[in-house]
Amino acid sequence: MIVLPENVAVPSSRLRAAERVLYLECEYLNLGRYDEWLALFSEDCLYWAPLSPAQDDAQSHSSLFHENRGLMRMRIDRITHEAAHSLAGGIGTSRTVGPAALREIEDESRDWIVERRFQMIERQGERVRNFAGLFAYRLTPGGNSFRIREKRVDLIDCDAPHEPLEVFF
Amino acid sequence: MFGEMVRVGAVDGRVYTSREVFAAEIERVFARCWNYVGHLSEIPQPGDYRRVTLAGRPLILIRHEDGTPRVLLNRCAHRGAAVVGRDCGRARRLRCPYHGWTYATDGALKQLPLPGGYKGDDAPRCGDPAWSLESYPAETYRDFAFVRLEEPEKAPPLAEFLGPAGEALDLMADRSPTGRLVVAGGRLAIVLRCNWKVYLENLHDGLHPPHVHESSISAARAAASAEDPPEEVRWVAANGQPLSTFGELEVRCHPHGHSDMSGFRKEPDGMDAGYRAALEEAWGAGRAERALTRNLHNACFYPGASAHPQYMQMRRLTPLAPDRTLVESWTLKADGAPESHFLRNIRYANTIHSPSSLVKPDDAEAYRRVQQGLEGRPGRVSQHRRDEKPGPGPDTALSEEYVRAQYRAWRALMED
Numbered sequence: 001m002i003v004l005p006e007n008v009a010v011p012s013s014r015l016r017a018a019e020r021v022l023y024l025e026c027e028y029l030n031l032g033r034y035d036e037w038l039a040l041f042s043e044d045c046l047y048w049a050p051l052s053p054a055q056d057d058a059q060s061h062s063s064l065f066h067e068n069r070g071l072m073r074m075r076i077d078r079i080t081h082e083a084a085h086s087l088a089g090g091i092g093t094s095r096t097v098g099p100a101a102l103r104e105i106e107d108e109s110r111d112w113i114v115e116r117r118f119q120m121i122e123r124q125g126e127r128v129r130n131f132a133g134l135f136a137y138r139l140t141p142g143g144n145s146f147r148i149r150e151k152r153v154d155l156i157d158c159d160a161p162h163e164p165l166e167v168f169f
Numbered sequence: 170m171f172g173e174m175v176r177v178g179a180v181d182g183r184v185y186t187s188r189e190v191f192a193a194e195i196e197r198v199f200a201r202c203w204n205y206v207g208h209l210s211e212i213p214q215p216g217d218y219r220r221v222t223l224a225g226r227p228l229i230l231i232r233h234e235d236g237t238p239r240v241l242l243n244r245c246a247h248r249g250a251a252v253v254g255r256d257c258g259r260a261r262r263l264r265c266p267y268h269g270w271t272y273a274t275d276g277a278l279k280q281l282p283l284p285g286g287y288k289g290d291d292a293p294r295c296g297d298p299a300w301s302l303e304s305y306p307a308e309t310y311r312d313f314a315f316v317r318l319e320e321p322e323k324a325p326p327l328a329e330f331l332g333p334a335g336e337a338l339d340l341m342a343d344r345s346p347t348g349r350l351v352v353a354g355g356r357l358a359i360v361l362r363c364n365w366k367v368y369l370e371n372l373h374d375g376l377h378p379p380h381v382h383e384s385s386i387s388a389a390r391a392a393a394s395a396e397d398p399p400e401e402v403r404w405v406a407a408n409g410q411p412l413s414t415f416g417e418l419e420v421r422c423h424p425h426g427h428s429d430m431s432g433f434r435k436e437p438d439g440m441d442a443g444y445r446a447a448l449e450e451a452w453g454a455g456r457a458e459r460a461l462t463r464n465l466h467n468a469c470f471y472p473g474a475s476a477h478p479q480y481m482q483m484r485r486l487t488p489l490a491p492d493r494t495l496v497e498s499w500t501l502k503a504d505g506a507p508e509s510h511f512l513r514n515i516r517y518a519n520t521i522h523s524p525s526s527l528v529k530p531d532d533a534e535a536y537r538r539v540q541q542g543l544e545g546r547p548g549r550v551s552q553h554r555r556d557e558k559p560g561p562g563p564d565t566a567l568s569e570e571y572v573r574a575q576y577r578a579w580r581a582l583m584e585d
Contacts, residue, residue: 049525051355060511062355062500062518065525070392071401077388078527084384086534161358161495164530165523 002114003101010105017145018112019100022137025148026095026118029168034076037168038069042140042147045069049153049169064158064165072168079166086166089125093167096120097135111149112139120169131169132156171583175576179550182543185364191491194365196319198472198582199224202425203315203330205474205485206230206240206307208501210351211257216274219257222487223473224318228305229253229263233274240316241276242303246293252302263302276302310335311342312350313483334427337468340478343460344510345503346447350481353502354515359524360495363536364543365472365488368496369575370553371532372469373430375415375566378408381535385527400513401520405527407434418466418566426471426578428571432464432479441507469571471578480517481510492540498522 002015002022021040028037041047048058049065058066067075078084079091098117105112113136120131133155139146153169171193174181184190204223207230211219218231220243227243229252243251245265252265252272262279264271271280278293278300287293293300307316308327317324328335342348361368371377379386386409392402410433419431440461448457465478475484481503487495500518502511521528543551553576556568564570 051357051523055355060354060515062357062515062523064523066516066519068399070395070399074388074392074402074405075527077391078384081384081387083387084531085381086530088534159355161360161497162524163360163362164533165525166530 001099003099005102005104008102008105010102013144018102018114018139021139021146021148022097022100022114022116025137025151026097030094032092034080038072038076040148041069041072041151042142042149043069045072045148046150047072047153047168048150049155049165050158052159053154055158064155064162065153065168075168084166086164087124091122091124091167093120093122095169110141112146113137114139118169122167124166127163129163133158133169135169172580175580176550179552179554180576181547182549182551183547185366185540185543185551186491186547188491191364191488193583194579195225195488197585198579199488200226200319201317201323201582201585202472203308203317203324203327203470205470205483206314206316207238208350208352208483208499209238209309209312209314210349212238214259216259216261217257218253218260218263218274220253220255223316226318227251228316229302230307230314230316231260231263231274238307238309238314239275240305240307240314241272242305244302245270246278246300246302247281272302276304278302311338311348313338330425331470332423332425332427333421334423334429334468334470337429337465337476337478340460340463340465341476341481341483341501341503343448343452343456344481344506346444346451346505348451349504350501351504352483352499353511354500354518356497356499357518357522357524358495358497359522359529359533360489360493361533361536362492363494363533363540364491365486365494366575366579367536367539368486368494369469369472370572371536372467372475373418373420373428373566373571375418375433376412376555377532377535378410378415379412381531382408382528384531388527401516404434404517404520408528412567415566420564420566420568420571422561422564422571422574426575427469428471428574429468430466430566430571432466433566434466434479435464436479436513444505444507447505469575471575477521480521481514482518482522484522492544 047067051062051064096119100114100116103113115136118135122129136152138150140149174184212232215232215234218229221228229241229243231239233239243253245252247270250267252263262271269282273279278295305316306321315327385405389402389406422428467477469475473486481501484498500514553569553572
């Protein structure tokens with residue numbers, strides 16, 4: 001389900017298409033199906049997890065993650081490599097998400113900006129960690145559906161020290 | 170007693186696992202060395218402060234109203250409550266939130282409620298050092314502020330303590346024609362599940378990259394085959410150079426456990442002519458050339474700080490427990506340098522020093538496994554004997570001489 005702003009109407013087929021993309025985006029990560037996950041993104045996509053609360057600049061300020069498609073591919077290649085020693089004990093993640101809300105449809109690009117709260121539990125070897133925050137998506141129209149042009153992840157403790165962060169939120 | 174746990178090139182594993190050793194290290198190694206407390210650009214105006222924990226002590230780095238940096242214990246003289254609660258801010262006075270004891274920016278007690286309630290000669294009095302926030306001597310080197318927490322009378326001056334290792338800080342400051350650096354772009358912070366020394370002992374280790382970083386090297390090589398790969402790919406792939414390359418990197422060991430290593434990542438030539446001219450005017454041709462071309466990968470300021478001058482990074486390690494270490498890093502922006510340099514250095518920080526770095530997790534895993542192994546059988550010695558030699562001289566990134574140099578400093582401090 002995607003909550004719509006007041007006075008905004010969109011065809012139900014478009015809503016269902018967006019819901020499906022958002023569902024798959026989380027579920028592919030939950031299942032570790034990274035190639036299919038990456039295929040949901042556009043060629044000019046960005047995966048961004050800011051380092052500071054309300055950070056609006058990823059160029060002159062460091063980020064927890066700031067990756068274009070090529071760097072996302074490189075991360076996938078690394079975490080699926082047999083010599084990724086840190087993952088020898090296995091890794092698994094489970095995301096629980098709140099209702100998605102359409103914030104805006106941009107006039108020019110027709111991109112949808114959609115946000116939802118999330119919690120993620122990660123198990124890596126014997127260690128279990130919790131993450132929580134906000135997913136913000138920029139969905140760009142493509143064919144009958146959407147592709148993800150940007151996924152932004154604002155952790156509630158983005159500016160705190162973390163142990164290594166290896167997989168996507 | 171602690172000295173016996175360390176022999177030349179062979180260290181008792183309990184040095185990494187024992188709570189007793191850890192507590193002694195905090196008091197004897199960290200509290201008796203100059204510790205990096207922050208950069209003056211982080212407290213530009215009088216009253217600007219930052220909270221810092223060093224050697225287990227909750228501290229405030231603050232700029233006093235006379236413009237000098239001060240380091241105060243964040244502990245009210247009344248009941249001991251932390252006076253400052255925010256990580257950073259600006260204050261004309263520091264007021265304890267518990268009973269309102271109020272201090273000046275040099276720690277002097279300025280106000281306390283109902284002073285008539287105290288009797289006797291030793292009663293709390295405004296301005297009395299005994300009733301002020303404890304203050305520690307701070308010194309700066311090119312605006313990098315360091316503090317000495319115990320036995321300040323025994324401390325060599327900061328410049329003497331840093332010795333030749335200070336070159337790394339000079340190289341960064343000399344990248345600005347005004348000598349002015351500004352901490353910019355936030356703080357990256359990573360927690361490692363290892364003893365602090367395990368982390369330090371990897372700083373110039375040229376033997377580990379092909380093994381530890383195999384997964385990220387492989388991923389970067391695949392990415393490098395694409396057309397015009399970004400520099401992030403190049404930085405990660407640099408770990409995949411042959412061991413002979415690391416064998417050519419110069420490692421210098423300095424007094425007090427410090428050391429530095431030449432760089433194995435190369436940036437393409439191409440320098441802004443106006444920028445070069447400005448540096449030459451400020452520092453002279455030779456010094457400007459050195460600032461622009463001396464490729465120093467990192468420098469260790471034993472025990473708790475390191476710098477990556479080529480990419481303008483300052484790092485501080487904080488021992489949290491025998492098996493936990495915090496590493497923070499900051500990017501320094503050089504006043505008057507091209508913006509593109511700063512933006513590149515931010516990308517470098519994201520790629521190499523962020524908790525999400527593709528390089529870092531396998532380093533962290535190697536450290537964790539060392540820690541686990543030593544905890545599993547703590548009496549067993551760990552070896553740092555590679556390329557032993559009779560006296561001082563040039564070393565390479567394939568030698569473990571810098572680890573032995575760290576232990577020489579450790580022994581001197583722990584036995585003192």
